[in-house]
Amino acid sequence: MTAIRAFIAIDLNSDVQKKLGDVIRQLKPLAGDAVRWVPEHNIHVTLKFLGDTSPANLEILKKVITSEAARYAPMELTLTSLGAFPNLRRPRVIWVGVEAPPALAAIQRSIEAETLRLGYAAEDRPSSPHLTLGRLSHNASPDEIRKIGELLVRFPAALNAAVTVKTVTLFRSDLLPGGAVYTPIHVAAFRT
DSSP: OOOEEEEEEEEOOHHHHHHHHHHHHHHHHHHGGGEEEOOGGGOEEEEEEEEEEOHHHHHHHHHHHHHHHTTSOOEEEEEEEEEEESOSSSOSEEEEEEEOOHHHHHHHHHHHHHHHHTTOOOOSSOOOOEEEEEEEOTTOOHHHHHHHHHHHHHOOOOOOEEEEEOEEEEEEEEEETTEEEEEEEEEEEOOO
16 A cells, blocks of 8 residues: 555534635635635644554554544534634735634644654644635735625634534545545544
C-alpha cells in the first residue's frame, strides 16, 4: 500500500452540517463564482493535517488517537459567526468560528506532540478552531475579494448552534477532479 493523504479531525453530526450547508446556500448566489464552497458533508474541525502518510504510520496514528481521545470527556462546541482568513478585508478562507472548552486545545496539543515524534511537521500557525465553508479562487479579482469581504461583514450568520462531540476521526483525503473526498479510516471515542 502506498502513502495516503490524511488528517485528524472532529467530525460533526449531519444536523450541524446541514445548518452550515444552509449558510453556504445563502451565501453562494451573493458571492458569485469567486468561491469554491466545501460540500456540507466535508465540514469538520481539523486537529492536525498530516499530508502523505505511510501505512505503518497509519497503524501508529490509530493507537495514538485512541489513547488521546480516551483521556477526554465528550465536549460541547458552539458555532458562532462568520469570519475569514487572513481577515475580512482580504478574505481567502471563509469560516464559521467555534467556541470550545480548553479540552479541545489540550487534545490538539497532545496530538501535535505525538505526530511531531512521528516526524510530521509542526503547525506554523497558532490553533484557531473553525469550520471552513469556502475558499476564494486563486483567480478572484481584487474587486471580487473586496465584495466578498463586505458581504461577510453584513451577513447575519450568528449561528449560536451547539454540538456535543464524542469522537476524533482519522480521515483519508483523496483529491479528485470533482473535489476532495474524505473517508474515515479510524474513529476514536472520548471517554464515557
